[in-house]
Amino acid sequence: MTNEDSKRNFLLNIHDLAKHLNISIGTVSRALNGRADVNAKTRQRVIEAAQKFGYSPNQSGRSLRQGSTGLVGFMVIINRDRETRGEAFFMSIFDGMQSYLSSRGLDFVVHFCGSDEDPVAYLRRIAERRLVDGIVISQMYRTDKRIDYLVQRKMPFIAFGRSESSKIFSWMDLDFEGVAEKAINHLCLLGHRRIAIATASNDINYGYVFVDACRSSLAKRGLSLPDELVLQEPLTESGGYRVGERLLAMENRPTAVVLVDNTMAIGLYHIFQDVKIIPGKDISIVGFDASPNGEFLRPSLTQFEVPLGQLGRWLGEHIMLLIEAKGTGKKMPVFSKLWPMKMILGDSSGPTS
């Protein structure tokens, strides 16, 4: 040991604390970990000293010994569809998840895969180096290699978003079918028969799921969804503007449009404002989730609400169950859940004129 100063750097470890208290490191460890077989007074002294000196067990040492990190990860891919489920969306989920996990003594970290990195390689790195005990992966592709990898590796994970896979795995997703059904039902009751759907232009899975769901809700009512009414554009303001342009260019213009994303709504409102078309009167619009300030559009947007904090807690709770099952060597349970969303009526949807 040449440079113990630069390495140790004033940070104390269990030996220092034990020496200071004149007891053994084993006792310190047991006291701090709430073991029963420690004298109450001794425990008191240890805890006070730890507090006083700002000591917590080094996580690397712990992890090594225990074979687990006490950490839960959440992987976000920057830019894959960040405009959509932007931060307000993820942050609320993180909030709920963090809150649940910390109440259970687990730590929570978010891994952002850069826009210039390969998501699979990024995830492999996290997994191979054992950075976390379990992870939630988000922004699922239609077929997503990450699933196969994690399944094969037997690493506890939950996919936030459905994906087509031959493997059995746990996932949770927004209830796109329910949203589609409610949106289509609402519009049909208002007399709409020709309804367009604006969806993502990339390979994120929920775009497909949503279009399929809308199509079958329409079919139930004897209506069809021809391909020219499925408008694929980026889930951005300008994508929404572009949707408007395409709608305006149609000779047989739809009387209503359903959006898979609220950022689009902003652009759509702008083009309509530019050409003096009033949402809810001249054309009906149904948006998606309430997060990206859809409630501030005028006229107010008909849209769906989802309690993201609760959703985050669900994720925390269930990833923990998976981790625990693995820890105790039990068979890992498999969860799947569609998260319900509630329609909030606005003024952007009205009867056909």
Added chain:
Amino acid sequence: MTNEDSKRNFLLNIHDLAKHLNISIGTVSRALNGRADVNAKTRQRVIEAAQKFGYSPNQSGRSLRQGSTGLVGFMVIINRDRETRGEAFFMSIFDGMQSYLSSRGLDFVVHFCGSDEDPVAYLRRIAERRLVDGIVISQMYRTDKRIDYLVQRKMPFIAFGRSESSKIFSWMDLDFEGVAEKAINHLCLLGHRRIAIATASNDINYGYVFVDACRSSLAKRGLSLPDELVLQEPLTESGGYRVGERLLAMENRPTAVVLVDNTMAIGLYHIFQDVKIIPGKDISIVGFDASPNGEFLRPSLTQFEVPLGQLGRWLGEHIMLLIEAKGTGKKMPVFSKLWPMKMILGDSSGPTS
């Protein structure tokens, strides 16, 4: 060792790999770490086997041995002012930071402190358990205990945002003074003399910094900023709406308003639309950073642009310098930087009528 199955769980370690290759663990380690003293052929075999079996060194083992984790953190406080520098803002910074750090072989994780947790306690936990080698803390309070703690602990960190402190520490912040000067200059040239400032109603530091900067820019031009023209509201759409209400209620109404945040702009536009006041004509508005879709307001918002990816790279680069300095036992350098922002003229600011 009772339950080696449940613990080991198919995950291989350096011993397994070494045994499989019929060489010693030392050689495996050296090969994988790019040491010079390894036979080229041996190295090749090791790397291939690692790839084949999906082996990377266990980070806990590494960290323990090396005394560092190879991890850089970024602490975000959820809900403190998430509406503000919401979505695109942090994500773009993460993108740049992640991109830089991964090119330098460091990993990057984001720690979200829940809205129900104490930021100082949360940070202490991260630091004490040695989860990261260095950290960027954001959303600085006017006086922020986190700074004193990290300084005293000698942990490498950069504060993203200024804060009043007697300690010496590294920080980076947006150039609020520059923004204020450009905004005020722009408005004064257009003939405005009575200018209001809309700022945050919480204790986040930059609100104060910005108001002070505006005040001195106004003073330079012989103008004053009376307290009743400093409108403190939450940095949300409804906060912006409220700013509008307060402006409309004034008997001697300002002819222009400068916002410290663009989310507010959305609410402000709405109330003006409701009462048929046209931004840029009846009243001038200057917004702040371009991230929260300010560019989609009509009329277009005069606002400021900041290359967030570059800013993230700067943070990555400099936190790494701090970590390296500490690792080599050198005196830690101290950085401070004001990040410049560029004014983008829109139609929301015009001459006084």
Added chain:
DNA sequence: TTGTAAGCGTTATCAA
């Protein structure tokens, strides 16, 4: 160029 072994900080087993 390779193997051996110590040690990083912790927890868990076992004996006292």
Added chain:
DNA sequence: TTGATAACGCTTACAA
């Protein structure tokens, strides 16, 4: 109730 010690997986100094 406590102390001594092995072991977790890795890197590195040193010997071969």
